[in-house]
Amino acid sequence: MTSPVAELVDDDLWSAIGDPTRRRMLDLLLAGAGTATTLSQQLPVTRQAVAKHLDVLNRAGLVQATPAGREKRYHVDDAQLARAAAQLASVGSAWDARLRRIKTIAETIQRTQHS
């Protein structure tokens, strides 16, 4: 169980959530669905910039849009975000396990050298 982290994650999904602005957008969308305009009002960027970020999130499958009247309401795709959360957790624990394993080996070597 060497668990190479690289093979544990979806690159597109990962880099989608790698951007701070997009993470904040996910936070806002989790609090309640909204349009590019409503999001931009709560962020330090124009709604056009927000629209492109939404496009990135959409291509990664993290958000979906449902037309409502003349607007497009974006909402988080629960299943995909859950998938992302699972990946984050597994990478985190993989690293943790790896570190723990290395530490154990190091301690074993030291103990061996002491004898």
Added chain:
Amino acid sequence: MTSPVAELVDDDLWSAIGDPTRRRMLDLLLAGAGTATTLSQQLPVTRQAVAKHLDVLNRAGLVQATPAGREKRYHVDDAQLARAAAQLASVGSAWDARLRRIKTIAETIQRTQHS
């Protein structure tokens, strides 16, 4: 406990591990310390590009360099990687909890409407 994910993470650290190449580099360095050259031999980029990626990882505190002879051996900073792992895990569980909470609310509303 609304847990806004944005305030849970260190942006520099996060975007450092947001890049696929850098994640693979961390994998390789966890398997054993190495120089820019040895890493580049196991990656599809030149050692100069690797050097810049190492610089990014270094600024984020994820790796450290120790001069050894005429080379510079890079190794993972255990404490910082553990910190990163913890952040990943907490974001993952924050999202998971948020999703679960939303689902519960939705179900409650439905149940209410049925009555």
Added chain:
DNA sequence: ACAATAGGTAGGAAAAATCCTACCGGTCAA
């Protein structure tokens, strides 16, 4: 039906990241 207005889209400019070529410095062998 028509004007007014809010929202989305297209295109490109500016900024940043990534990558490579060229160069410098130190180490090892003779």
Added chain:
DNA sequence: TTGACCGGTAGGATTTTTCCTACCTATTGT
């Protein structure tokens, strides 16, 4: 000591990302 070579560094070109300006579309109210 000196030449060859391995590794790192500096600088800049290229690609990608991010962001904004300008424009078009659709809905709403009169």
